[in-house]
Structures are given as C-alpha cells and as structure tokens.
Amino acid sequence: xxxxxxxxxxxxxxxxxxxxxxxxxxxxxxxxxxxxxxxxxxxxxxxxxxxxxxxxxxxxxxxxxxxxxxxxxxxxxxxxxxxxxxxxxxxxxxxxxxxxxxxxxxxxxxxxxxxxxxxxxxxxxxxxxxxxxxxxxxxxxxxxxxxxxxxxxxxxxxxxxxxxxxxxxxxxxxxxxxxxxxxxxxxxxxxxxxxxxxxxxxxxxxxxxxxxxxxxxxxxxxxxxxxxxxxxxxxxxxxxxxxxxxxxxxxxxxxxxxxxxxxxxxxxxxxxxxxxxxxxxxxxxxxxxxxxx
Amino acid sequence: xxxxxxxxxxxxxxxxxxxxxxxxxxxxxxxxxxxxxxxxxxxxxxxxxxxxxxxxxxxxxxxxxxxxxxxxxxxxxxxxxxxxxxxxxxxxxxxxxxxxxxxxxxxxxxxxxxxxxxxxxxxxxxxxxxxxxxxxxxxxxxxxxxxxxxxxxxxxxxxxxxxxxxxxxxxxxxxxxxxxxxxxxxxxxxxxxxxxxxxxxxxxxxxxxxxxxxxxxxxxxxxxxxxxxxxxxxxxxxxxxxxxxxxxxxxxxxxxxxxxxxxxxxxxxxx
Numbered sequence: 001x002x003x004x005x006x007x008x009x010x011x012x013x014x015x016x017x018x019x020x021x022x023x024x025x026x027x028x029x030x031x032x033x034x035x036x037x038x039x040x041x042x043x044x045x046x047x048x049x050x051x052x053x054x055x056x057x058x059x060x061x062x063x064x065x066x067x068x069x070x071x072x073x074x075x076x077x078x079x080x081x082x083x084x085x086x087x088x089x090x091x092x093x094x095x096x097x098x099x100x101x102x103x104x105x106x107x108x109x110x111x112x113x114x115x116x117x118x119x120x121x122x123x124x125x126x127x128x129x130x131x132x133x134x135x136x137x138x139x140x141x142x143x144x145x146x147x148x149x150x151x152x153x154x155x156x157x158x159x160x161x162x163x164x165x166x167x168x169x170x171x172x173x174x175x176x177x178x179x180x181x182x183x184x185x186x187x188x189x190x191x192x193x194x195x196x197x198x199x200x201x202x203x204x205x206x207x208x209x210x211x212x213x214x215x216x217x218x219x220x221x222x223x224x225x226x227x228x229x230x231x232x233x234x235x236x237x238x239x240x241x242x243x244x245x246x247x248x249x250x251x252x253x254x255x256x257x258x259x260x261x262x263x264x265x266x267x268x269x270x271x272x273x274x275x276x277x278x279x280x281x282x283x284x285x286x287x288x289x290x291x292x293x
Numbered sequence: 294x295x296x297x298x299x300x301x302x303x304x305x306x307x308x309x310x311x312x313x314x315x316x317x318x319x320x321x322x323x324x325x326x327x328x329x330x331x332x333x334x335x336x337x338x339x340x341x342x343x344x345x346x347x348x349x350x351x352x353x354x355x356x357x358x359x360x361x362x363x364x365x366x367x368x369x370x371x372x373x374x375x376x377x378x379x380x381x382x383x384x385x386x387x388x389x390x391x392x393x394x395x396x397x398x399x400x401x402x403x404x405x406x407x408x409x410x411x412x413x414x415x416x417x418x419x420x421x422x423x424x425x426x427x428x429x430x431x432x433x434x435x436x437x438x439x440x441x442x443x444x445x446x447x448x449x450x451x452x453x454x455x456x457x458x459x460x461x462x463x464x465x466x467x468x469x470x471x472x473x474x475x476x477x478x479x480x481x482x483x484x485x486x487x488x489x490x491x492x493x494x495x496x497x498x499x500x501x502x503x504x505x506x507x508x509x510x511x512x513x514x515x516x517x518x519x520x521x522x523x524x525x526x527x528x529x530x531x532x533x534x535x536x537x538x539x540x541x542x543x544x545x546x547x548x549x550x551x552x553x554x555x556x557x558x559x560x561x562x563x564x
Contacts, residue, residue, distance in 0.1 A: 007467045008387045015380035015436040016395065022433035023402050026413030033413075040416070084308075091305050104550045105309045108316070111546050111553060113495040115513040116535045119520045120319045123528055130318065167312070171558040195297075224406055227497045227513075234521050251408050251498075258412045259502050271409045282404045 030268045038265035040258075046265070053269035063270065065245045066253040073158055073225060073249070078218040081162045085169030085214060086207070090199070092170075093177045103174070107167040114164060118231035121160045122147045126235075147235045150246040157229045157247055164228070165221065169214045176210030177203070209288065216285045223278050226251040250274050316539075323532035345533035353523075354507050354515070355537060362494060362512040363541075365430045370489040372435045374482055380436070381444030382470045386456065396445065402438035407499070415502055429503040430511065434493070440485050447481040448474060484556035487549070491557060494542055512538040 034053055038046040057063045088106055092099050109117060124131040125146035135141040146152035180203065188198045226249065233247040234240045241248030241256065248256075251274060258267035324341040349355045384392050384399075414433055423429035451474060459473050497513040504510055510518060516531075516538055524530040546553050 004466055005389070007465055008383050008389045011379040011383040011387075011467065011470060012389065012392075012395070014376045015441060018376070018433075018436040019399070019402060019438065022414060022417070023405065023410065023438070024398070026410050026417060027405060029416070030409060030413040088305070088308060091301050094301070096301070096305075100550075102305055102309060103554065104547070105312055107550075107554050108543070108546065109312060111491050111495075111542060111557070112539055113497070113513045113516065113542070115495075115497045115516045116539055117315070119516060119531065119535055120315045123322070123532070124315060124318060126528075163312070163315075168558070171554055175558065224408060226408070230498075231517065231520070234517075236525065254408065255411070255498065258415070264412055264416065268412055271412060275406060275409045278406045279404055286404075 030271060033265050034268035034272050036265045038263070038268075040262035040264050049265070053266045054273070056266065057269055057273065062241075062245050062248060063250075063253055066241075066248045066250045069154060069246070069248055070223060070225070070250045072154065073161065074219060074222050077158050077161050077165075077222050078215060080158075081166045081169055081218060082211065082214050084162065084166040086173050086211070088166070088170045089173030089177060090203070092174065103171070106170055109164045110168045112164075114227040115231050117164055118160055118228040119235075121163065122156065122232045122235050125152070125156050145236060147232045148238050148243060150243050153233055153243060153247045154229075157225070157232055160228050160232065161222070161225060165218070169218065172214055172217075173207065173210055176207050180206045213285065213288050216281050216288065220278055220281050220285065223274060223281070224251055225249050226255065230255070316543075319532050319535055319539075322529055323536045325529040345530050346537070348530065349533050349537060353534075354510070355534065357508050358510050358512050358515040358538075359541075361427075361430075361510060365427065365500075365511055366490055366493045368431050369434045369493050370486055372431075373437055373440050373489050374486060376436045377440035377485070378444045378475060378478065378482070379470065381441045382448055382474055383466075384441070385445045385448035386451075386469075386474070387466055399438045399441050399445075403442060411499060411502070414499070418503055424503055425506050425509050427509075430500055437489070440489070443485055444478070444481060447478055451477060483552060484559060487553055487556040490545070491542065491553075 033046075035048060035050060036046050037049045037052070088102075092102055096102070121131075123129060126132065127143060127145045129145075132141075132143055132146065136143050141152075142149075144152065146156045184202050184206070185198055188202060193201070229247040229249055230240050230252055233242050241252050250270065254267045254270040254274065257263045257270060261267075323345055324343070326340045326342050326344050383389050384396050389395075418424060418429045418433075421428070423432075455473055455477075456469050459469055464472060495513060496511075497517065500511045501514045501517065504514060507515075507518065516535055519534045520531045524534070
C-alpha cells in the first residue's frame with residue numbers, strides 16, 4: 001500500500017512541480033510586486049508603496065486611454081463578431097451542399113497566427129493598398145495607411161479581430177443549433193409557421209444560452225487583445241499603441257510599462273486590473289458551461 | 294434551386310471570399326519580384342517569380358525559425374499530453390490525499406490569463422539565466438491546468454469495472470494508467486494536442502520578450518521582426534516570410550480540418 005501511494009504521487013508530481021514553479025509562484029510574486037515600486041533596472045531600490053501603483057494607474061492618462069480603447073473594442077467587436085458568427089451559422093445550418101467546405105474556410109483565420117494575419121490585413125489597408133483603394137472609391141475614405149492614421153488604426157484593429165474570430169463563434173453557434181430538437185420545427189410546420197417565423201420564434205430563443213456564452217467568451221478574448229494592435233500600430237516605424245495612444249489596449253499598456261519602461265510594479269498592478277475583469281467574466285463562463293452539461 | 298437557396302449561396306460565397314481574400318493576396322504579393330521596388334502599391338512592373346522564397350530560404354534564418362517553432366511546439370505538446378494525463382489520472386481515479394485541493398487549485402489556475410504571468414515569469418527566467426534559450430520557451434509550459442482539467446473530465450467518465458478487473462490481474466496504479474486508461478484516451482488526447490499545437494505555434498507576446506537574438510526566434514516573433522525591421526520596406530519579402538510561416542499550420546488544418554474545428558471549439562469552450 002505504501003508503494004501504491006508513492007506511485008500515485010509520482011503520477012501527479014511532474015505537473016505539480018511545473019505548475020507550482022511557473023504558475024503559482026509567479027502569480028504570488030506578481031501580486032506582491034504590484035504593491036511595490038519596482039524598477040527592473042534597479043531592483044535594489046524596490047520599496048513598498050501600498051496601493052500606490054493601483055491609484056497611479058487611474059491618474060495615468062495613457063492607462064485611462066488604454067481602458068477606453070479596450071472598452072471601445074469591446075462594444076464594437078463583440079456584437080459584430082457575434083452577429084456575423086450567428087448569421088453564418090444560420091446560413092450553413094440548412095442542409096447545404098459544400099457545407100463542410102464553407103465551415104472549413106470560415107474557421108481558417110482562427111487557427112492562423114494573429115501576428116501574420118494582422119500584418120496581412122495591415123498591408124491590405126496601407127497607402128494605395130487594395131482595401132484602402134476599394135474604400136476610397138466606394139465610401140470616399142482618404143487614401144492613407146490605416147495602421148498609422150487615427151482613427152483608422154483602431155478600426156483596423158477591430159476589423160482584423162472580427163475577421164479572425166468570427167469563425168470560432170460560428171462553430172459554437174453551429175453546435176448550439178444542433179442541440180435544438182427537430183420536433184419543435186415539425187410542430188411549428190404543422191401549425192403552419194413559415195421559415196422566418198420558425199427562425200424568429202424557435203431558433204433564436206433556443207440559441208439564447210449559446211449567445212450568452214459567445215458574448216462572454218468574446219469579452220474575455222477582447223480584454224486580452226494584444227498581438228493584433230501591437231503588430232498593426234508598430235508597422236512603418238510607428239510606436240506600438242500609436243498613433244497618439246489611439247490603439248493602446250490594457251495588455252499593451254502593461255507590456256509597455258514592463259518591458260520598455262521596466263516599471264514592473266506598476267505594470268503588475270495593471271495586469272491585476274485586467275485579471276480582475278477577466279476573472280469576473282470567466283466565473284460567468286464557467287457557470288454557463290456547467291449549466292449546459 | 295429555390296430563390297432563398299440562391300441568396301443563401303451568394304451570401305455565403307461573398308463571406309467566404311472576404312475570409313479567403315487576405316490569404317490569396319498575401320500569396321500573390323509574395324511572388325512579386327522586389328529587386329528594386331519597395332512597398333509601393335500597386336506593385337509596379339508586376340513581374341513574378343520565386344525570388345522572395347529563394348531569398349528567404351537561403352539568406353535569412355528561416356529554416357532555423359521553422360526548427361525553433363517546431364521543436365518548441367512539439368516538445369510542449371508531447372510533454373503536456375503525458376504530464377497532464379498522468380496528473381489528471383491520479384486526481385480523477387485514485388484517492389490521493391489532498392487531491393481535492395490540488396484539483397481546485399488547478400481550476401483556479403485555469404482562470405489566470407497568461408498576461409498576468411508575463412512579468413513574473415520573465416523575471417524568473419532572467420534569474421535562471423534562460424534568456425535566449427529553448428529552456429525559457431519550453432519548460433514553463435510543460436504542464437497546463439487546462440489540459441489537466443480536460444483529461445480529468447475524460448477519465449471521470451471511464452467505467453470503474455475496467456480498472457477493477459485489471460487490478461485483480463495485479464496491475465499497479467502506474468500500470469492501470471499506462472495500460473488501461475491512456476490507450477482509451479485517443480480522442481481526448483487528440484483534441485488536447487491540436488489545441489496545444491495551435492496555441493503554442495501562434496503565441497507571440499511571451500517569446501518576444503525572452504528571445505532577443507534572431508537565431509532563437511519562433512516564427513511569430515520572426516514575422517514581427519521581418520515586417521517591422523528587416524524588410525519593413527519590402528512588403529513582398531515579408532509576405533514570402535509570412536506565407537512560409539503560415540504554411541505548416543494551414544496545411545495541418547486542411548488535412549485534419551474536422552478534428553481541428555471540433556477539438557478547438559470544444560476545448561476552447563471548456564478551457
């Protein structure tokens with residue numbers, strides 16, 4: 001029996017060791033230094049500042065701007081990708097030929113590296129870029145490099161994010177659609193309902209839990225946005241987050257504070273603010289997921 | 294074909310073109326010859342050739358970057374499959390003392406966004422002397438709370454009778470895991486492998502801070518380097534680099550599309 005419990009522990013030990021050293025300890029460490037003035041270039045001068053880092057975040061104009069930009073992305077990207085994901089899923093749900101091919105194509109951007117995707121889209125929207133020119137001719141927008149021009153840079157960030165993620169939410173919706181019992185539609189047909197009525201009174205209400213999940217997941221993902229704006233705003237020699245902080249997100253702010261300015265304490269405080277936001281929505285997501293199974 | 298069907302196909306095809314166009318355009322741009330011209334659109338001259346690809350594969354570090362990305366992603370994925378499954382088995386199928394607390398801690402860690410870990414892991418990696426090494430890219434990610442949770446849920450569904458029978462035949466806990474549980478977990482392992490592969494292949498923020506010399510870059514960091522520094526004035530060259538970097542993941546995706554979509558969608562929701 002002694003040997004048994006030893007081998008049980010051996011199965012658990014490698015994971016425990018890795019998680020303790022590279023996740024648990026770092027989180028505690030980050031939490032502690034978020035209450036310190038800690039400049040990485042001069043660690044010996046580190047000292048306690050209490051809530052100072054958290055307070056100074058909100059007096060920092062660029063952090064407020066980062067929060068604002070992140071919220072702006074939240075209220076535009078999340079609804080847009082939810083609607084697109086839903087529309088595509090509805091279009092695909094009726095037994096179409098080539099349904100699998102369409103599904104594969106729509107999901108493709110989600111598996112490709114965000115950094116690559118952001119670069120490709122940024123070049124589409126550069127000076128004289130094909131997308132820029134198309135919008136010059138149709139909507140009379142100016143012929144400018146979008147990645148370096150406010151407010152187009154943040155719009156490009158939003159568009160890229162939607163383009164990249166919509167396919168993922170489409171798949172969630174397709175799964176949700178499959179859970180709707182067929183009998184409901186048969187009953188509706190017997191009662192003489194049209195297709196659009198069935199969609200409105202059966203499909204959409206039955207998809208409510210999926211929509212909720214899609215929105216919560218969208219919010220969590222958007223709060224973490226980093227790769228795309230970092231890539232896009234830095235093109236052509238620009239400062240990441242620019243022009244004039246117009247694409248600075250919360251995670252970009254903490255990255256800049258930590259790895260450009262080396263204010264690890266201040267940056268950790270920013271990280272925990274992001275964490276609290278994400279944590280709240282993650283709890284909602286976990287509850288949702290438990291309800292569904 | 295009814296009218297609604299036609300409208301349906303038209304709309305879907307339009308959306309599909311929007312989805313696929315940037316990829317096709319990057320492919321097109323990567324073949325534009327750039328002996329002299331810079332990022333001038335539309336590309337004047339419009340001569341096409343393999344020059345950019347030849348250049349990328351012979352001049353720069355492209356092969357090295359492929360190797361880095363492959364080595365890092367493969368080691369993390371394989372190690373996770375084993376380490377997470379072992380831990381999950383111990384937690385789900387044996388009454389290990391303190392197991393309940395460990396499992397709750399694992400779920401707690403799942404909720405921590407990776408950005409929070411960026412700063413402390415960076416400091417830790419510096420103290421360990423791992424900057425610009427594979428250690429920094431691999432070791433911190435050898436186990437994942439999400440993978441443990443996923444396997445835990447899977448092992449919890451296995452029927453007890455299998456293990457009881459094997460126990461009578463004298464198998465130990467380790468034997469039960471390797472001979473009974475692991476061989477039955479094919480689908481769960483596949484879903485986990487795909488999720489880990491895609492996530493680690495694409496990840497950018499962390500490798501960009503721990504790898505500063507070009508020969509240690511993974512592909513996403515290399516893409517950043519190419520588009521922002523090395524070939525910032527030569528879009529066509531950057532595009533060839535991007536296409537080369539995209540190729541493995543896109544190919545794997547088209548070969549295993551159903552598994553990819555279902556694996557990522559399901560694990561993504563649970564994670």
